[in-house]
Amino acid sequence: MAENEDPLADLFASPEPAVDPLADLFPTEAGAPRTSDPEPEEDDEGVIESIGRGIVTAPISVAQGLVELGAIGLDSAFETDTLRPVTDWFEGVKENIEPTGTAGKVTEEVVGFGLGFIPIAGWLGRAGHVAKGGRALSSSSKFMKSAEKFGGSAAGKKLLSSRAGLFGTTAVATGVYEGMFSPSGRETLSDSVSMLPDALKTEAYEGQTGGAEAGRQFRNKLRNAAEASAMSAGFDTLLYGLGAGSREIAKLPVINETLSLAGRGIVNSFDLVGRGAAKVPGAQRSKQVFDKYFSSTRGADPAVVASIQDVEGLTKAQKNKAVRFISGYDNSMKSAIKAIKKQNGTKVSMEEAEKDIYNYLVGGLGDDVIINKYGNAVHKELGKVVEFSTDLEDILARQLEDLASTEERRLASATAQVPFAPGVSVTGRGSAAREALNQMKALQQNRRAHLSRMFEVHQNPIKFYQELDENFMEQAPFQDAVNKLMVYNTRNNPAAFGSAQNKANAERLVLDIVNLGVIQEGTAPKVAIKKRLDLIKSQMGNNGALTSERQPLFRLADEMLISRKELITEVPAVRAFMGEVTDPKALAINTLNNLAETTTAFDFYRNIFSRQTVAAGSALSSIRNGARPLAVELPNPSQMTPDEYASEIDLLTQSGVRIEDLEDALSLEGYKKLGEFNPDAPLGGQFGEMSGKYVPAEIYDNLTAPVTLTSHPVSQLASIVNQIKGLSQKQLIVPNVASRVRDFVGNQLMRVATGNAPSMYNQDFAGAAQVFLRDASNLTDEGLANLKFKLDAAGVTDSNILLQAIKQYQTEGSAVGAAAKVRKGIEKYEGLPVMKQVMNFFERVTDGVDGYSKATVMMGEESKLNEVFRGANIDNPDDFGSALNWMQRSGLATRTRSEVLDFAAEEGRPSSRLSPVEIIAADRTKAIMPTYSQIGTAVRTLDRALPFGNFTSFASENIRNMSNILNLGLKELATAVDDDLIAELGEARAKALVRQTRAMGAQRLTGLLTVAAITPKAMVRASMNATGTTDEQMDRLHEQVAEYLDGHDLIILDNDGEGNIQYVDLSYVSPYGFVTDSISAGLRAYSEKGRLDASEAEQLASGAWSSVASLADPFSSESIVFERIRDALPSEGFPGIGRGGVTSTGAKIYTDVDDYGTKVSRGFIHVMDSLAPAYLKLAGEGKKGVIEPGRLTRAMMNTPGARGQDYNEYEELARQVTGFTPMELNLRQDFEFSGKEYSPRRSAAKTAANRQILRADSTPADMISGWENYLDTLYREQSNLYNEIQAARTLGLSDQEIIRNLVSKAKLGSKEVGVIMQGNFYPGSASKEILESVVMQVQEDRTRLTGIQDIPIRELGQLSADRMLQPLSPELFRKRQAGEMAAPETGPVQNDPLGDLFSGAGSIQNDPLGDLFSGAATGPAPAPVAPQAAPAPAATTPPSPSLLGGNLIDQLRNSEIAQRLSGQ
Secondary structure, eight states, X not given: OOTTOOTTTTTTOOOOOSSOTTTTTSOOOTTOOOOOOOXXXXXXXXXXXXXXXXXXXXXXXXXXXXXXXXXXXHHHHHOOOOHHHHHHHHHHHHTTTSOOSHHHHHHHHHHHHHHHHHHHHHHHHHHXXXXXXXXXXXXXXXXXXXXXXXXXXXXXXXHHSSXXXXXXXXXXXXXXXXXXXXXXXXXXXXXXOTTSOGGGSOOOOOSOOHHXXXXXXXXXXXXXXXXXXXXXXXXXXXXXXXXXXXXXXXXXHHHHHHHXXXXXXXXXXXXXXXXXXXXXXXXXXXXXXXXXXXXXXXXXXXXXXXXXXXXXXXXXXXXXXXXXXXXXXXXXXXXXXXXXXXXXXXXXXXXXXXXHHHHHHTTSSOHHHHHHHHOHHHHHHHXXXXXXXXXXXXXXXXXXXXXXXXXXXXXXXXXXXXXXXXXXXXXXXXXXXXXXXXXXXXXXXXXXXXSOOOXXXXXSHHHHHHTOOTTGGGSHHHHHHHHHHHHHHTTTOXXXXXXXXXXXXXXXXXXXXXXXXXXXXXXXXXXXXXXXXXXXXXXTTOOSSSBOOOEESSOOOGXXXXXXXXXXXXXXXXXXXXXXXXXXXXXXXHHHHHHHHHHXXXXXXXXXXXXXXXXXXXXXXXXXXXXXXXXXXXXOTTTSOHHHHHHHHHHHHHTTOOGGGHHHHHHHTTEEEOSOOOTTSTTOSTTGGGTTOEEXXXXXXXXXXXXXXXXXXXXXXXXXXXXXXXXXHHHHHTTOHHHHHHHHHHHHHHHHHTTOOTTSSOOOHHHHHHHHHSOGGGOOOHHHHHXXXXXXXXXXXXXXXXXXXXXXXXXXXXXXXXXXXXXXXXHHHHTSTTHHHHHHHHHHHHHHHHHHHHHHHHHHHHHHHHHHHHXXXXXXXXXXXXXXXXXXXXXXXXXXXXXXXXXXHXXXXXXXXOOHHHHHXXXXXXXXXXXXXXXXXXXXXXXXXXXXXXXXXHHHHHHXXXXXXXXXXXXXXXXXXXXXXXXXXXXXXXXXHHHHHHHHHHHHHHHHHIIIIIHHXXXXXXXXHHXXXXXXXXXXXXHHSOGGGXXXXXXXXXXXXXXXXXXXXXXXXXXXXXXXXXXXXXXXXXXHHHHTTOOHHHHHHHHHHHHHHHHHHHHHSBOHHHHHHHHHSOSTTSTTTOOSSBOTTSOBSSOTTSOHHHHHHHHHHHHHGGGSOHHHHTTEEEETTEEEEOHHHHHHHTOOOTTOOOXXXXXXXXXXXXXXXXEEEEHHHXXXXXXXXXXXXXXXXXXXXXXXXXXTTOOHHHHHHHHHHHHHHHHHHHHHHHHHHHHHHHTTOOHXXXXXXXXXXXXXXXXXXXXXXXXXXXXXXOOHHHHHHHHHHHHTTOOOSSOGGGSOHHHHHHHHHHHTTOBOHHHHHHHHHHXXXXXXXXXXXXXXXXXXXXXXXXXXXXXXXXXXXXXXXXXXXXXXXXXXXXXXXXXXXXXXXGGSOSSHHHHHHHHHHHHHHTTO
8 A cells, every 4th residue: 555545535526526516517728817807887776875875865946946036036036147156056056965866856856845834835835724624723823823724714615625725735845846946957858759749848948047047947847836736636625535435436336335245255254263162162251361361451341441531531631731831831831931041140049949849849848939039930830830730739639528427428328227336437538538538628728828838758758768777866957957956846835845745746746757756666777668668569469479469550659648746847957868859840749740640540449440349249140140240349438338238148148158258259250359448548548449459350441550579589680671671672672763754754654554645634743733733832722732632531641651661661660779879870971972862752752653643533533424424425423423332233342432531521520521533542542552551471571571572562562563453454344234223323324424434434445455555565566676686586586695684675775786785674664564475475485495305295394394483483583682681791701691802793892812801891882882872873883792883983984894894974864864775785795604504504414413423322224324414414514505595596696606706706516516516416425534433433342233244335425426416405596497307316316426336245345444453454445436417316125114204203304305306
């Protein structure tokens, strides 16, 4: 044997093709390097950049048009030549920024038009609203006042009261605007479209000057104006036609009946399925569980839940009204301070002013002082606060009077033959109510004191007691209070001052006032404080467990009714020790909020809910018969008259139920107790009149707030992480211009989808916009204020999912412990200068856009219902009631009145009552628009759970809203006339009502279909046509983009045909994309599996899984900040959590060779980047643990990205304004990643096979099985890679570029790449190192089950050789589709590439390892024969199951592969 000759070389030679498969693809001269295709020339201006340029140019063009109009007037009047220099100057300004692309020019036109015409449209909208009988809003704006005045005039009503008149007026206004502001050189459509009138073609410049040029330009402006007017009229007509067309068509008799029949068929089918499912064992229980955790009612009676939500809405409306009044006072005070300084140079600080206002509110200063010092405006605004407080106090006084009188009558009944039980309180509650009422009356009589004082010991007791240390009695605040009280107590006997008794009495009084009187009895202060804290925490549900007990949803502020000792008023030091709230705004807002919530909730508990209470005896009987009473009252002598109590005891005795067993019996039936009834408290307890009563668990869940985190260490940790999670999501999403634009666009699309497209009904959208987009303090118009109150009470405002979810995160468990300190730190961070103002602005915009959209939907629903009633000639109360009853019977309305709001109106709360139409519209709005209060318990819990959930509320609401729109539309479409309706309205009007309702359903379903499917697909198709992108290229693009884009609708911006595509994700603004994208993802996954020649079952499974995975992603994905923390943590010490400096996408934050300081620094930057505001990231951001310039900074500094990306300031502007971020697929740069993903998977598969061969206990069959598994895995991976190659080819990437990426950049072997690119399999071979390792094991005396001579080397090589050059799955699929599959040949494999190496049946001939063991020389191993192209595989008998895998699943899978490869 030659010295350098490898005895294993021949044995392990790879069964490769005889020649380099790439040679034929790329013939080159000897030694000449292959070159890649030349780089394509880049367009001068991309689509997004062009749009950005159009945005910048638009205001310049508007100014140009206006200035040119002035120049035209000058030149016409004085024969000057000013117009040309004006035009040249503006054109010079625009020279380097004006767009050249069509997209930019269109953008310039649209933005320029919108800049000036939006106010005009708002003016016309307001005037039209008034002209049609709408209420004038007494606008403070002169501009809008003129609109209201014109709308109320005879001319305005004539022009604007009809739709045609409004369209015509709008067209004229459009033309006037265009004529004034269109710049020189703007062409008309007639210039480009020959079929349009020649009269509208613009005149070209032919050297005219002076008046001639002015005349030409003026005539061109007139042409632009005429064209704009015509287009406006046409657009308005088209928009109305699109919105109303489906409605009007659906009213046609034949179509109406046909659509209704289809709708009834669908609804009946759903009902049939539902009834069938209900019969399945366990279905009812499953539905109850589902409703409890996923329904907006938590499984409770919808009517009760609606009332509870009305209480929330009315309370919120009153609180927002209070905020408006207090904001008005605050603004007027700031103006007054500025005015004082300006008038006489006197400087009044805000602190001084607030002190004066506080003293005024609590009675220390009179009206004259405020008027003289700060002016009438401040006094007037304060008067609104005081008047509102008085109104609420009057309501509370009436409640206390009713309560006291009732208790006094109950006391009088104690003289009956049946006396009260011994020890029962008969005077406590009534006398406490009477005492509180008398104190309130005294306060009202002495109007110097407008508001009651408030103290931290009552408002924030946990904070108050936590700040007291064990030595507080020796400290100045306590000592000062005691000393001043000693003086007060001896004011009539000064000689007694300073005595031991005097001091002891003062200390006792101060301690009693703060509920620490036990110290006087010998308890140590530290112990007393702890006991007090524990009691308060227990009352708040904080029992030391991980989560608190559920607390009442509505807070009854019983501290307002605490009898105040005179000394508190007279001794300021005592008030200071109690923590007096001296901020006038805080005092006012707390007082008004407490009054609003307490009076509203107390009414609900006492006058509405308690009426549905059932006595325990009869309740148990009805429960056992399948009923579920809403409230159960146990016998309680403190809440019953003696006769009632005796009667209930007798009933229980007769039924054999012991009173002591009642609680357990109700608990077993799923009832929970609403706190404890307190017979000595005026309000009765935490739940008012319902305290101590039992309600079903589902009602209890609706009446109580969700559990919160506590001071438990684990809860504290969870609270801290939740707060950080909230901060991260808030900073990333809220102060983001592009996100806010997407919000607006998405909300407008939702309006269309719900059947409430703009301009389709008589809706005051301008008024709604002012309500939500103006600051609360500026909402001075009475009409607007009443509109806001109505919308608040209806529950459609302050329900933004984004802001409410973040608020929940940030307040979670943050009241105590370390979490409270973290909360303070976050508040300081968010309160930094500028940052706070910016965040407040974006929060107001976010909430405003959301509220505006819901308001317009509610107003649209109102308008539609009124139009339906008008269309059926329903114009009197009786007929109206009949129509409403029919709607309830048909499932179109859950209710037509609100007990809560009606009672509030009767009680004297202004603007509280909503009409039946408003109630139905509000309920529908909450059903079909995203509303935080409607989110189920499970989703809210998951949203708060760690570490998962990225606004799961959005996803759940997406599903709920879409389902409700579909359900409501189908029900409207399926409505039918019933006998009762005919009897009440007559046949003609009954049929008209049904016909109108069906048309409304058709319109709603059309809107949903348009937004969810038709429009997105049409936009995608239009972009494909515009860029020349084929269907196959689109399919391949979806295969190449990131996984999170699975199923999304992608708009193609540019396709160079050479593997470079620019696109945007339309799903960013698609309101129902979450649902539709998951369906599309499933269909695409099914199709992609088909291209890999998968079986039908595999395709179906893949499609289903892709859909499920897409739906589950928001619920299972990591929260933003937790993902960053995992990336930054080392994998050592944090197994399963830390990723060791590698992101989930594989990007490196730090490497193993970095020093510890670098790892910490980069990890810290990576995490903190998730907490930085989105707008700051435009300037700089943390990428891979390093602070780098942001997109805007790179654009302005002309700095390329890390991978050579170009940034452009116009493109960045367009990104922010349009809300779309362009993305790019650049296969020339990035196709290497396909090879880099393939390489490690290939290596891992071979490693697993080698490990199986090296196992000491492996049999030859095990080794063969392991190798077969490896070949099957490699076959699948190469099929996937070949599919990627085919995708790249389809997208225009040349073969040279593919090879450059895979060979030069991904470092794959050229022969392997060449074979795969031809669609053939390139199997691996058993490496000689494996056999050498076996030899080493033998030499080390390790015991092996299989000796060296029995290792099936030949069989392994034969397995590889048999499959060499076999078609890969995509190639098989292509051939099947093209009908190119030849019939499989029979017989043995021809040209066995290992035939010369081995002969015999199973034993190794001329063992190449002989020299290693015997020392005998052997002849040289025969040279390998170059394999020929493999023919189609021969038909063979099925392989032994033992060779197909160790379990049934592997056997089935590998058997299928074997059959496919053999042509079976």
